[in-house]
Amino acid sequence: MARPPRFDTDQILDAAVRLAASAGPVGVTMTAVAQAIGAPSGSMYHRFAGRAALLAEVWLRSVERFQEGYLACLHGDTDPRRAARAAARHVVGWSRAHPEEAVLLLYGPWEFGRADWSEEHTGRADSGNGRVYAAIGDLAAALGATEPQDRDRVVLALIDLPLSVVRRHLRAGDPLPPHAEDLAEESAAALLPAAPGDPAA
Template identity: 55%
Template sequence: MPRPPRHDESALLDAAVRLAAAGGPAAVTMSAVARESGAPNGSVYHRFPQRAALLAELWLRTLGDFHAAYLPVFAEHAEPHRAAGAAARQVVAWCRANRERAVVLLHGAEAFGRAEWPPEQQQRERQAAEQVREALAGLAERLGAATPLDLDRVNLAVVGLPLAVVRRHLRAGTPLPEHAEELAERGAIDLLCGGKP
């Protein structure tokens, strides 16, 4: 029975996350990942033939991990305002539990060279974005949001607002306050209720 590879793709991407969280996308080079993971350079190139493929997989795996926790929340509550509040809370909770990966996502796909990614990985990124659009559109429909202002309010409530709660702390390397999840949840519900109880 063959032995499992010592330096598998997951371990290399874990190393890339650490590098990106500490030094930004520019810190994620093939040789830096090899050093950080303790793998030979050849192992990195065997799994990622070029840096663009490495950066793409780093981004896509991180985004996929976030989506796996975030997207199901939209369906967990029948009442749409509660669903929106729970989604906003989940953004903060995931960032708290996955600080390094959250820092990676804050950089955005463009910072990881999306324009240079192989076509298959660009397609996967478009599919991931479409999943979020569908979730937001479904929530907007449940809320009766129809105008551009209403749709922007939904997006702000469950994406922009919780990101604002975590962004400055993640960038400054300071702990998220204990009330951050509650702030995001209440803020999202208040925004969508128009300040009405």
């Protein structure tokens, strides 16, 4: 009977996340990950076809974990402003809880070799991004943001601005300040248009 593998896929990807957080995507190689977990380099090829597949999987696992909670916030309240504020807070809260994966995601998929990913991996990435932008589009519509500049304000409030709150601290290796979630939420709220019928409109 064959022995079960000593390391499962999540353990391998966990090691890859740590390497990416400390050295960037260039530090994630088959050999470096194998050495980090004490496995023979050749055993990596039983799990991943090559470095491109490893990079794709470590990126996708991280971004899909983030997107799961982010989408739950966007869909979690019938009041679009409350949903938007929750989503802005989630960017910071998730980054606080998962600092290494958050640092990894600051690089972007192209720095993780997206040009060499398989069709299955690029499909997963595009599908996840499509769900996020569709949800943001629905929220923008609920807020009456129909003009391009209004939709851009919603994207700025829910994606770009919360990322700017965490980026400087994460890249410096500093902990996020305790007020970071409040700052992201308050700043996002200031940018959002009032929903139709809202007394604040």
